[in-house]
Structures are given as structure tokens and as C-alpha cells.
Amino acid sequence: MxxxxxxxxxxxxxxxxxxxxxxxxxxxxxxxxxxxxxxxxxxxxxxxxxxxxxxxxxxxxxxxxxxxxxxxxxxxxxxxxxxxxxxxxxxxxxxxxxxxxxxxxxxxxxxxxxxxxxxxxxxxxxxxxxxxxxxxxxxxxxxxxxxxxxxxxxxxxxxxxxxxxxxxxxxxxxxxxxxxxxxxxxxxxxxxxxxxxxxxxxxxxxxxxxxxxxxxxxxxxxxxxxxxxxxxxxxxxxxxxxxxxxxxxxxxxxxxxxxxxxxxxxxxxxxxxxxxxxxxxxxxxxxxxxxxxxxxxxxxxxxxxxxxxxxxxxxxxxxxxxxxxxxxxxxxxxxxxxxxxxxxxxxxxxxxxxxxxxxxxxxxxxxxxxxxxxxxxxxxxxxxxxxxxxxxxxxxxxxxxxxxxxxxxxxxxxxxxxxxxxQIIIGPAASPEPAVAASPAYPGAGALTSGVIPLPEPLRPSLFQGFADAPPPTQDGCIVPDSEVKRCVYGNPNGERTIAVVGGSHSEHWIPALEVLAQQQGFRIVTYLKQGCALTLVDQPSYSETPFPECREWSVAVIDQLALERPDWVFTISTRFRPYSDGDEVPVEFPEVWSALADRGLKILALRDTPRLRRDGVFYKAVDCLAYHGNYDSCGMNRSIALDPVDPAGAAAASYPSVFPLDLSNAVCRPERCRVSEGNILIYRDEHHLTASYSRSLAPELGRQIGAITQWW
Incomplete structure (x- = not known):
């Protein structure tokens, strides 16, 4: 039956x-x-x-x-x-x-x-x-x-x-x-x-x-x-x-x-x-x-x-x-x-x-x-x-x-x-290696900012190693997943001048470039980083699909800590991609954070965020595209889709005397196209984070803009 x-x-x-x-x-x-x-x-x-x-x-x-x-x-x-x-x-x-x-x-x-x-x-x-x-x-x-x-x-x-x-x-x-x-x-x-x-x-x-x-x-x-x-x-x-x-x-x-x-x-x-x-x-x-x-x-x-x-x-x-x-x-x-x-x-x-x-x-x-x-x-x-x-x-x-x-x-x-x-075969090939140092064979961003045209070389990091080419906080646990306010020091720990890097992973991936500058100029880098959390003072930012009160709680604690430590400059992100249309913008919550920092007497280096790889609203990894018969150009995206013609933080920061915009878009994108590799160095480790190697190659241009603002060099 x-x-x-x-x-x-x-x-x-x-x-x-x-x-x-x-x-x-x-x-x-x-x-x-x-x-x-x-x-x-x-x-x-x-x-x-x-x-x-x-x-x-x-x-x-x-x-x-x-x-x-x-x-x-x-x-x-x-x-x-x-x-x-x-x-x-x-x-x-x-x-x-x-x-x-x-x-x-x-x-x-x-x-x-x-x-x-x-x-x-x-x-x-x-x-x-x-x-x-x-x-x-x-x-x-x-x-x-x-x-x-x-x-x-x-x-x-x-x-x-x-x-x-x-x-x-x-x-x-x-x-x-x-x-x-x-x-x-x-x-x-x-x-x-x-x-x-x-x-x-x-x-x-x-x-x-x-x-x-x-x-x-x-x-x-x-x-x-x-x-x-x-x-x-x-x-x-x-x-x-x-x-x-x-x-x-x-x-x-x-x-x-x-x-x-x-x-x-x-x-x-x-x-x-x-x-x-x-x-x-x-x-x-x-x-x-x-x-x-x-x-x-x-x-x-x-x-x-x-x-x-x-x-x-x-x-x-x-x-x-x-x-x-x-x-x-x-x-x-x-x-x-x-x-x-x-x-x-x-x-x-x-x-x-x-x-x-x-x-x-x-x-x-x-x-x-x-x-x-x-x-x-x-x-x-x-x-x-x-x-x-x-x-x-x-x-x-x-x-x-x-x-x-x-x-x-x-x-x-x-x-x-x-x-x-x-795992046995691919695992060793994906093991991290030291970030590539800029050189004539591997100028990275120098190919855009200095016009250096290198001969073709094997891509660094490789497609398997791209994701592992991460900034130091990812490797040593200094970017936290919870509400812990974790303070880490990079650069010259005894430096008399300090830049505090705060926010999420899009602030973090600039640390390799800042480390190069810190070694050259002798300043200290202090980090306060949390996964997926740009500084915010609201429970659900306009760019978030769900409430994230833990981010607000963490941000408030970090801002209070910065008021006590009083670094010379606070380095953070000033823009974000538009989720449902082309280009980028300054989220309405960011100026509120700028005001909170300014009220505590802190000066801000507000950096325009890097483009995110997406087609029709869907994010994709550069390494996957390259491995699937793509090339450095076809795996990229039109600059007009990724970025507004002018840094939107410029106008937004005009009302805040303590906020100084930075824009390195020309060191990541060409005039018409944002490619996934420049100067023989892979730009993206996933859909939207810079490889540590490419970040290091951005140090000269980042240093030029920071120096002009801070007058440190």
C-alpha cells in the first residue's frame, strides 16, 4: 500500500x-x-x-x-x-x-x-x-x-x-x-x-x-x-x-x-x-x-x-x-x-x-x-x-x-x-604575496598620472592572488565586524603628526598608499575601522537598505575618541555611488558627520570614493571577468556611469571650512573609461576595493594633494 x-x-x-x-x-x-x-x-x-x-x-x-x-x-x-x-x-x-x-x-x-x-x-x-x-x-x-x-x-x-x-x-x-x-x-x-x-x-x-x-x-x-x-x-x-x-x-x-x-x-x-x-x-x-x-x-x-x-x-x-x-x-x-x-x-x-x-x-x-x-x-x-x-x-x-x-x-x-x-591546487596559487612596489615595469597609477607607458608584463597581483592583496588592517584584524572601537597604528609610530583613518573598508584600502607617504614624511597613521560602516549619526542611512544602529553607535564612540586624541587630520570618504542611477553623490548623512567633527575642532581630508564595477546595477569581480575571456578594457566600465563629471564633494564641502576634498579619480580612471588594470597592476581585488599594490602606486598623487592641503611637505 x-x-x-x-x-x-x-x-x-x-x-x-x-x-x-x-x-x-x-x-x-x-x-x-x-x-x-x-x-x-x-x-x-x-x-x-x-x-x-x-x-x-x-x-x-x-x-x-x-x-x-x-x-x-x-x-x-x-x-x-x-x-x-x-x-x-x-x-x-x-x-x-x-x-x-x-x-x-x-x-x-x-x-x-x-x-x-x-x-x-x-x-x-x-x-x-x-x-x-x-x-x-x-x-x-x-x-x-x-x-x-x-x-x-x-x-x-x-x-x-x-x-x-x-x-x-x-x-x-x-x-x-x-x-x-x-x-x-x-x-x-x-x-x-x-x-x-x-x-x-x-x-x-x-x-x-x-x-x-x-x-x-x-x-x-x-x-x-x-x-x-x-x-x-x-x-x-x-x-x-x-x-x-x-x-x-x-x-x-x-x-x-x-x-x-x-x-x-x-x-x-x-x-x-x-x-x-x-x-x-x-x-x-x-x-x-x-x-x-x-x-x-x-x-x-x-x-x-x-x-x-x-x-x-x-x-x-x-x-x-x-x-x-x-x-x-x-x-x-x-x-x-x-x-x-x-x-x-x-x-x-x-x-x-x-x-x-x-x-x-x-x-x-x-x-x-x-x-x-x-x-x-x-x-x-x-x-x-x-x-x-x-x-x-x-x-x-x-x-x-x-x-x-x-x-x-x-x-x-x-x-x-x-x-x-x-582547494589543494588553487589554494597555494591564491596565497598572498607582498604588495607590488611601483617600478618602471609596474608603474600602476603612474601610467595615468605621469604618462609612463611600460612594456607588457605579467599582471600583478595575479588573478588568483587579487583578493588576497589586501590592506594591513584586513590581515591583522584592525577592521572590526562588531561595535568594538579598535585603535591601530601604522606608519611612523613616533611621528609628531597624525592622520586618523576612519570609516569602513573604502577608507581602509587607502592605507597602503598612506603607509608609503608615512615612511617618506615620518607621520603616524591611526585607524578606527569597521566593516561596512562609513561614519554616520543615524540608525539607517539613506544608502542602506536595512537599519544599522550598530554603525551609528560605533561612529559616535569613534567621534568622541577622536575628540580626545585630536589627530592633525581625519581621513575619510566623502562620496558614494548612486545605487539606482549613474554617477556618485554625497549622501545626506555625510555633512552631519562633518559638522560633528568640526564642532570638535577636527579637520577632515574628504576623499572621493573609488568607482564600483557594475553592469545594469549588478556588481562583478574584475578577476572573474578577466578569467572569463575579458580584457582590461572590456572588464571595466564607462567613466560616465561610474562618476559624475565633477567631484560632488566640492560643492557640498564649500560650506564647511574644515573639510578639504581630495579626488584621485584621474589616477584610477582614464578620461572615458575606468579599466581594471593600469601599469601592469590589477586595480580591483573584488568588485570595488583597491588592491594593496595599486593603492601603493597611488601614493605620489595622493601625497601631492595632501601636501598641498596640509603644507606638511
Missing amino acids: RIRTSDTATFTVPVERNRLPSQISQHDTDFLPIVRPDYRLDLDGLRGVAIALVVAFHVWMGRVSGGVDVFLVLSGFFFTAMVLRHTEATGKAGTVRALRRTGRRLLPALLVVLGAITVATVLLRPYTQWEDIGRQIIASMIYSQNWYLATAELDYLAPDPSVSPLQHLWSMAVQGQFYLVILAVVAVWSLVRRLIRSPRANRVLLLIPLLAGAGASFAYATIGAGQHQSWTYYDSGARAWELLVGACIAVITPWIRVPKWARAIAATAGLAMVLSCGLIFDGAREFPGPAALYPVLATVLLILSGMGLPATHRPWANRVLASRLCTELGTLAYPFYLWHWPILIFYLAESGRVHAGLGDGMVVIGVSLLLAVITAQLVETPLRRHAGIGTTPVLSTAVYRRVVGVFVSAVGVAVLVATVGW
């Missing part, structure tokens, strides 16, 4: 003696040959609606739909119910059994998709991306992709050609980590519950740590969403409360009694909330903070509205979810989720499009759905069946099952060997 599960497929169930129908969970593969009248087909359908929303919003709207949050609640509910029922029936947590069965359910499809991504990466992506994608593949295999993305400080971006084809697997990592935690909690509970005879008291005993964990996680997510959203989005600790809500519902299921009139309201409201979530909230910018209560509550309402009732007696919304269209899509939710994102990202990268339209979006969805069906029928379902039970799409024997198992294992081994091999 075949029954439908919330696992993404149907399967045949063998007989297990001494099991009651009430002890069978929707994730259980050891079933009696019976279809329970109270089976929750509507929750299978909810998974189908959720995956449809996830895919549609990714393909056409570039937003988070809230569907993943629905998945998280359902995963917490189903997995906890499965482990809880087994523990109560046998007296043992069955940790090894649960891990084996969960791995058999999740790993085959994941390995097949990772294998396809590995092949596509080799065929379609520049070799400069192989090492990073290889690390992400390994992280995905061991369910730590969310931490990889969090550590890399990557926002959950709308799909475009620059986004990782593995970015969506963060949610699978969060779920995998949750499963381990729940198994550990239940294992401890299974030992303690032997001392208590009351089943109700035992469940209360389990409920207490789950509720405490959910509360702590929600508080942590609330704080994190307001302080550092790009990290919080991927943080398992901030996501745990969504899964724990589902776990708590599973624990209290025997006690829940919902009035009939309330069920209809709950079901209608829950379905409406699921469908409207992505339209109301920008989940990538707000979840998993308090805004995520919306999809979480919606899922809880739909779970409760149909609980304890036969399918025919459930509210109309639950019956709609139990329809064949929704439930069939629900059986494919897992492989569909795995496939849709890499298909979309590789398509955008190959087509050169920023986003999919209606027609090509339908093709992306169709291909993803076809691959999901093939994966479910040929890989997932056979490996979940017991040998000799039921049928497979190809063979009705255990032979096919063994063949599939060998195939999936071989794919996993091949992926692991390939990705580890990339």
Missing part, C-alpha cells in the same frame, strides 16, 4: 508489529499498511504552496516569500513529533536510527544537485570562482552553509548573475543543525523521563527547555535584526525559534482542543497570511526578527485548524491545501527547492540578464520541476523503500535500489574529491 508523506514523495510501507496507527508520524518510513483517516494531507499541500511561493518570488520578484519560514516551522513540528513518538513507544531516543533515516531521506537528492553544480561550475563559471564555490559545496555537504555565508558577510540577495548558486542551501544547514540539537535534547529527556510516571508531566518536562530556547532565540533574532541583519539572517541561533515553535506544537498536540468556529477562522487567516507574506514583508531585510512572526503564526494556525479531525471535516482552507495539485507539488518540495536556485543563477549568468522575464522564468521553473520529478522518482523514492517492497520507476527489484545507492555514493565521493582538489 502506498501513502503520501510530507517528505516530498510517496512510498510503500512494510508491516511493523506492535505499532498503533497513532504512533505513526509523517516522517516515519516504518509504517503499518494503513492510511490514517486523520492524516494531514493539508500540510503536504502547505509545503506545495510554500515551495511555489519560494520559487515564484525568487524567479520573478527577487524577494523572500516567507515560504522557507513555513518550511522551518513544519520541519520542527514533523521531526520532533517523529522522535517524540518513537521515544514514548520504545523508551529510547533512537538517535542513530533517526540520523540514518533522515540522512537517507535528505542526502541523496542533495548530493545529486551538488554534483550537477560542480559540473556546471567547471563548464560555465570562471576558474577564479572554483575555489570559493568548492568551499561552499563542502559546507553544504556538512550542513554548515549558513555559517559560511554569515562569515562571508553576504546579504541574502535577489538572484542575479553575481550570486552563488548554493546560497539557498543555508536553510538546509539550519534544519540539519536543529535536528542534531533536538536529538540531543530528546536523548537527555528519554533518560530523565524514566523517573517520572506521568506522560503529561514528562511532556511538560520536555516542553520547558524548548520554550526557553524559543524565547531566547527570538530575543536574539530581534536584537540581531536591528543590529546586523546580514549575519542574523543566516544565524542558526536566530533561526532556531522558528523550528522550536513547530517543536513545541508537536509536544503539546495531545492537549490542544480548538473550537469548531475558531478552526475556520484560523485556517482562512493562516492561508491568507501565507499567500500575502512576501508582498507585505521584505524577508531578506527583516527576517528572522519580529516580522517573521507573520509566516510562523500562519503556519501554526494551519497546523492547529486541522488537528484531530478527519480530512472531510477540516475547514475549507485545509481542504484546498489537501487538493491534488497542492499535495503533488508538496511531494516534490525538497528536490524542487534544491534545483530551482542553481538553475536560475546559472541561466542568468549565461544569458547576461539581470533577472528573468515571464517566458524565460517559466522555462527555468519548468526545467527545475522536471529535474525535481526525475530526482524524486529515480533517486529519492527507491532509496527510501525497503528492498523487495513496492515498485520503482524502472525496476521492481532490490537491484535498482543498490544501483542508485552506488551511484549517489559515487557522486558524493566525486564531488568531495573535486572540491577538495580545487
Whole structure:
């Protein structure tokens, strides 16, 4: 007999003696040959609606739909119910059994998709991306992709050609980590519950740590969403409360009694909330903070509205979810989720499009759905069946099952060997080397400012070493990710004159040039640097898509510290690119910072920011473009797109006697084009940061302008 599960497929169930129908969970593969009248087909359908929303919003709207949050609640509910029922029936947590069965359910499809991504990466992506994608593949295999993305400080971006084809697997990592935690909690509970005879008291005993964990996680997510959203989005600790809500519902299921009139309201409201979530909230910018209560509550309402009732007696919304269209899509939710994102990202990268339209979006969805069906029928379902039970799409024997198992294992081994091999081969080539010193063969910016035309030489740093050619604070930890006010000294530590470099990484990447000048002129460089944080006195600057109060708090502390130390000059950035149009501008918040510094008697060297590499609003790395058949000119961008004709800081600073603009655009860009290399030196280490080598070559021009302002030389 075949029954439908919330696992993404149907399967045949063998007989297990001494099991009651009430002890069978929707994730259980050891079933009696019976279809329970109270089976929750509507929750299978909810998974189908959720995956449809996830895919549609990714393909056409570039937003988070809230569907993943629905998945998280359902995963917490189903997995906890499965482990809880087994523990109560046998007296043992069955940790090894649960891990084996969960791995058999999740790993085959994941390995097949990772294998396809590995092949596509080799065929379609520049070799400069192989090492990073290889690390992400390994992280995905061991369910730590969310931490990889969090550590890399990557926002959950709308799909475009620059986004990782593995970015969506963060949610699978969060779920995998949750499963381990729940198994550990239940294992401890299974030992303690032997001392208590009351089943109700035992469940209360389990409920207490789950509720405490959910509360702590929600508080942590609330704080994190307001302080550092790009990290919080991927943080398992901030996501745990969504899964724990589902776990708590599973624990209290025997006690829940919902009035009939309330069920209809709950079901209608829950379905409406699921469908409207992505339209109301920008989940990538707000979840998993308090805004995520919306999809979480919606899922809880739909779970409760149909609980304890036969399918025919459930509210109309639950019956709609139990329809064949929704439930069939629900059986494919897992492989569909795995496939849709890499298909979309590789398509955008190959087509050169920023986003999919209606027609090509339908093709992306169709291909993803076809691959999901093939994966479910040929890989997932056979490996979940017991040998000799039921049928497979190809063979009705255990032979096919063994063949599939060998195939999936071989794919996993091949992926692991390939990705580890990339690290071994490419890793040493990407090791950092000392920044290139300007010379006749490598004049760098001198090719623009002094007209030096060198003979062609091998590019320095190389494409593999470009990202590692970083300024000193990145290498020694003097640019912080948190609110710590860290002071570091470079140049001549005993110098009588001081320049304080403050702000984010776009202030930081000028330090190699300042170090050259400091060695020549004997001044001291003091740094106060925070990742992604230009000085600001507001919680959400106009150029930021999310609140960043941690940046404001840090900025206030730095300004106060500068008032105490009183450096001779404060060096910081004066402009920023326009995010939705060409050119650059002075953000409205910058003059407020200038006033705060001027009120404390501080003078400011306000440097025009460097251009950022972008096409149609999409950022790209110079090294990737060069590795993908581009050249120094074609991988650049028109100056008119990158910069306004005149430094906008000039007019803005005219009202501030203590602000002195600096503009080195002519040392980075030609009159018509901003290239990615000049004077045999690579300009950009990523999309918008200067290599330390090119920064050093800018020292003569930077020194000329600083000297003219300060009169130090």
C-alpha cells in the first residue's frame, strides 16, 4: 500500500508489529499498511504552496516569500513529533536510527544537485570562482552553509548573475543543525523521563527547555535584526525559534482542543497570511526578527485548524491545501527547492540578464520541476523503500535500489574529491604575496598620472592572488565586524603628526598608499575601522537598505575618541555611488558627520570614493571577468556611469571650512573609461576595493594633494 508523506514523495510501507496507527508520524518510513483517516494531507499541500511561493518570488520578484519560514516551522513540528513518538513507544531516543533515516531521506537528492553544480561550475563559471564555490559545496555537504555565508558577510540577495548558486542551501544547514540539537535534547529527556510516571508531566518536562530556547532565540533574532541583519539572517541561533515553535506544537498536540468556529477562522487567516507574506514583508531585510512572526503564526494556525479531525471535516482552507495539485507539488518540495536556485543563477549568468522575464522564468521553473520529478522518482523514492517492497520507476527489484545507492555514493565521493582538489591546487596559487612596489615595469597609477607607458608584463597581483592583496588592517584584524572601537597604528609610530583613518573598508584600502607617504614624511597613521560602516549619526542611512544602529553607535564612540586624541587630520570618504542611477553623490548623512567633527575642532581630508564595477546595477569581480575571456578594457566600465563629471564633494564641502576634498579619480580612471588594470597592476581585488599594490602606486598623487592641503611637505 502506498501513502503520501510530507517528505516530498510517496512510498510503500512494510508491516511493523506492535505499532498503533497513532504512533505513526509523517516522517516515519516504518509504517503499518494503513492510511490514517486523520492524516494531514493539508500540510503536504502547505509545503506545495510554500515551495511555489519560494520559487515564484525568487524567479520573478527577487524577494523572500516567507515560504522557507513555513518550511522551518513544519520541519520542527514533523521531526520532533517523529522522535517524540518513537521515544514514548520504545523508551529510547533512537538517535542513530533517526540520523540514518533522515540522512537517507535528505542526502541523496542533495548530493545529486551538488554534483550537477560542480559540473556546471567547471563548464560555465570562471576558474577564479572554483575555489570559493568548492568551499561552499563542502559546507553544504556538512550542513554548515549558513555559517559560511554569515562569515562571508553576504546579504541574502535577489538572484542575479553575481550570486552563488548554493546560497539557498543555508536553510538546509539550519534544519540539519536543529535536528542534531533536538536529538540531543530528546536523548537527555528519554533518560530523565524514566523517573517520572506521568506522560503529561514528562511532556511538560520536555516542553520547558524548548520554550526557553524559543524565547531566547527570538530575543536574539530581534536584537540581531536591528543590529546586523546580514549575519542574523543566516544565524542558526536566530533561526532556531522558528523550528522550536513547530517543536513545541508537536509536544503539546495531545492537549490542544480548538473550537469548531475558531478552526475556520484560523485556517482562512493562516492561508491568507501565507499567500500575502512576501508582498507585505521584505524577508531578506527583516527576517528572522519580529516580522517573521507573520509566516510562523500562519503556519501554526494551519497546523492547529486541522488537528484531530478527519480530512472531510477540516475547514475549507485545509481542504484546498489537501487538493491534488497542492499535495503533488508538496511531494516534490525538497528536490524542487534544491534545483530551482542553481538553475536560475546559472541561466542568468549565461544569458547576461539581470533577472528573468515571464517566458524565460517559466522555462527555468519548468526545467527545475522536471529535474525535481526525475530526482524524486529515480533517486529519492527507491532509496527510501525497503528492498523487495513496492515498485520503482524502472525496476521492481532490490537491484535498482543498490544501483542508485552506488551511484549517489559515487557522486558524493566525486564531488568531495573535486572540491577538495580545487582547494589543494588553487589554494597555494591564491596565497598572498607582498604588495607590488611601483617600478618602471609596474608603474600602476603612474601610467595615468605621469604618462609612463611600460612594456607588457605579467599582471600583478595575479588573478588568483587579487583578493588576497589586501590592506594591513584586513590581515591583522584592525577592521572590526562588531561595535568594538579598535585603535591601530601604522606608519611612523613616533611621528609628531597624525592622520586618523576612519570609516569602513573604502577608507581602509587607502592605507597602503598612506603607509608609503608615512615612511617618506615620518607621520603616524591611526585607524578606527569597521566593516561596512562609513561614519554616520543615524540608525539607517539613506544608502542602506536595512537599519544599522550598530554603525551609528560605533561612529559616535569613534567621534568622541577622536575628540580626545585630536589627530592633525581625519581621513575619510566623502562620496558614494548612486545605487539606482549613474554617477556618485554625497549622501545626506555625510555633512552631519562633518559638522560633528568640526564642532570638535577636527579637520577632515574628504576623499572621493573609488568607482564600483557594475553592469545594469549588478556588481562583478574584475578577476572573474578577466578569467572569463575579458580584457582590461572590456572588464571595466564607462567613466560616465561610474562618476559624475565633477567631484560632488566640492560643492557640498564649500560650506564647511574644515573639510578639504581630495579626488584621485584621474589616477584610477582614464578620461572615458575606468579599466581594471593600469601599469601592469590589477586595480580591483573584488568588485570595488583597491588592491594593496595599486593603492601603493597611488601614493605620489595622493601625497601631492595632501601636501598641498596640509603644507606638511
